[in-house]
Amino acid sequence: MTLTEKVMARAAGKSQVEAGENVWVSADILLTHDVCGPGTIGVFKREFGAQAKVWDPRKIVIMPDHYIFTADSKSNRNVDLLRDFAKEQKLPYFYDVIDDPNGQWVFDVNQGPFKRQHGTKYAGVCHTALPQKGHTRPGEVLFGTDSHTCMAGAFNQFATGIGNTDAGFVMGTGKLLLKVPATMHFRLEGKLQPGVMAKDVILHVIGEIGFDGATYRALQFDGPGVASLSMDDRMTVANMAIEAGGKNGIFEFDAQTQAYVDSRCRLNGTKSTYEPVERDRDEKFFYDKVVDLTALEPTVACHPDPGQRKAAKALGHVKLDRAYMGSCTGGKTSDFLEFARLLQGRRVVIDTFGVPATPEVVHDLQTARWGEKTVWQILVDAGVQMTENAGCAACLGGPVDTFGRMNQPLKCISATNRNFPGRMGHKESQVFLASPATVAASALRGKITDPREFI
Numbered sequence: 442m443t444l445t446e447k448v449m450a451r452a453a454g455k456s457q458v459e460a461g462e463n464v465w466v467s468a469d470i471l472l473t474h475d476v477c478g479p480g481t482i483g484v485f486k487r488e489f490g491a492q493a494k495v496w497d498p499r500k501i502v503i504m505p506d507h508y509i510f511t512a513d514s515k516s517n518r519n520v521d522l523l524r525d526f527a528k529e530q531k532l533p534y535f536y537d538v539i540d541d542p543n544g545q546w547v548f549d550v551n552q553g554p555f556k557r558q559h560g561t562k563y564a565g566v567c568h569t570a571l572p573q574k575g576h577t578r579p580g581e582v583l584f585g586t587d588s589h590t591c592m593a594g595a596f597n598q599f600a601t602g603i604g605n606t607d608a609g610f611v612m613g614t615g616k617l618l619l620k621v622p623a624t625m626h627f628r629l630e631g632k633l634q635p636g637v638m639a640k641d642v643i644l645h646v647i648g649e650i651g652f653d654g655a656t657y658r659a660l661q662f663d664g665p666g667v668a669s670l671s672m673d674d675r676m677t678v679a680n681m682a683i684e685a686g687g688k689n690g691i692f693e694f695d696a697q698t699q700a701y702v703d704s705r706c707r708l709n710g711t712k713s714t715y716e717p718v719e720r721d722r723d724e725k726f727f728y729d730k731v732v733d734l735t736a737l738e739p740t741v742a743c744h745p746d747p748g749q750r751k752a753a754k755a756l757g758h759v760k761l762d763r764a765y766m767g768s769c770t771g772g773k774t775s776d777f778l779e780f781a782r783l784l785q786g787r788r789v790v791i792d793t794f795g796v797p798a799t800p801e802v803v804h805d806l807q808t809a810r811w812g813e814k815t816v817w818q819i820l821v822d823a824g825v826q827m828t829e830n831a832g833c834a835a836c837l838g839g840p841v842d843t844f845g846r847m848n849q850p851l852k853c854i855s856a857t858n859r860n861f862p863g864r865m866g867h868k869e870s871q872v873f874l875a876s877p878a879t880v881a882a883s884a885l886r887g888k889i890t891d892p893r894e895f896i
């Protein structure tokens with residue numbers, strides 16, 4: 442069996458499963474957020490009754506993160522609905538925007554978008570925050586009401602996005618009927634060269650198979666090249682499995698996975714036991730490909746979909762209006778450090794927005810010092826508009842007052858993960874997906890630029 446089949450077989454209580462088979466799978470964690478949480482709760486209450494209790498309060502994680510720092514009252518109200526539900530069900534893992542359990546969330550526009558407005562429990566973008574808060578464990582099954590839930594496959598688990606109806610059912614029963622996906626195998630060899638990042642790996646893979654090339658398939662990443670990828674790198678790769686239509690992405694377990702998971706579970710007092718899955722000799726793959734990391738170059742996915750792969754060096758004619766750093770994919774600490782490495786001592790020439798994925802990333806950047814300055818200050822001095830209000834922000838467009846949202850038909854280079862028309866706001870805008878290094882180099886030139894020109 443492949444890694445995905447092994448996790449699903451175990452979660453289904455079977456010794457063996459095959460691609461295409463339908464199995465009832467037990468969930469280890471159900472994740473939801475402010476956009477889909479209220480809908481999921483509505484389905485749960487409608488189907489199981491107004492007084493029903495969730496199947497296991499310790500297995501439900503609620504992380505508001507999407508439409509948070511906005512004056513839009515309906516968006517604010519969504520966070521309040523989550524708070525009411527968490528209180529009613531006594532859910533220990535609700536990462537509220539505010540600290541007062543009886544309060545109401547209101548974003549104060551008079552304070553502006555830059556200074557922190559959230560409380561101490563707030564976790565930030567769910568997919569980045571989930572591992573930070575100790576909720577991702579090897580060998581487990583994670584369901585989330587968000588397509589990029591697949592990011593947790595970096596931790597050797599089966600992680601996939603589901604809709605509100607399925608999530609309402611999981612909330613009541615802890616189970617879901619799933620078809621076992623066939624696995625597409627990507628054996629990583631070699632090592633990334635300077636200026637080339639994990640984002641380039643996944644943009645290369647999606648370019649190879651197309652934005653629907655892995656529809657309802659598992660993407661398995663393994664091989665000797667994985668060892669040189671950090672957990673952040675693996676998260677970036679697994680995150681975008683869905684951008685090729687994948688059901689999930691999954692990595693092999695190794696010492697790095699173990700060190701990360703163990704430390705995060707310990708730090709947060711979450712469940713610390715788990716059983717990773719290892720590769721079998723008899724894996725059957727639907728597709729098999731070797732990816733030579735050494736040969737990869739800075740890559741861009743052009744408008745209008747993540748499969749429009751081009752080399753950054755071939756796009757120097759594309760003039761830009763804006764650069765955007767952030768999201769679950771491109772807003773991690775390591776992403777911002779690489780971004781800052783190129784920007785240090787230089788100045789961007791186009792509007793450039795920086796939105797850390799989580800408050801922990803904000804803290805890292807505000808405390809890491811390079812010489813006299815913090816990394817945060819280096820970015821601000823380079824002209825980047827940095828907000829302390831970590832979250833999804835303009836990655837998904839959002840209400841019109843969302844920080845960094847494209848309210849006009851602009852061209853933007855972005856460290857985010859999706860660029861279908863209208864994704865970041867205006868439906869005639871164009872988004873070019875790239876690594877943090879390529880976003881930095883392009884922000885310095887005002888046109889798409891290969892970051893190796895600055896290295």
Ligand code: SF4
Binds near residue numbers: 568587768832836
């Ligand atoms: S940062 Fe973007 S891709 Fe990630 S969860 Fe938020 S909206 Fe979705």
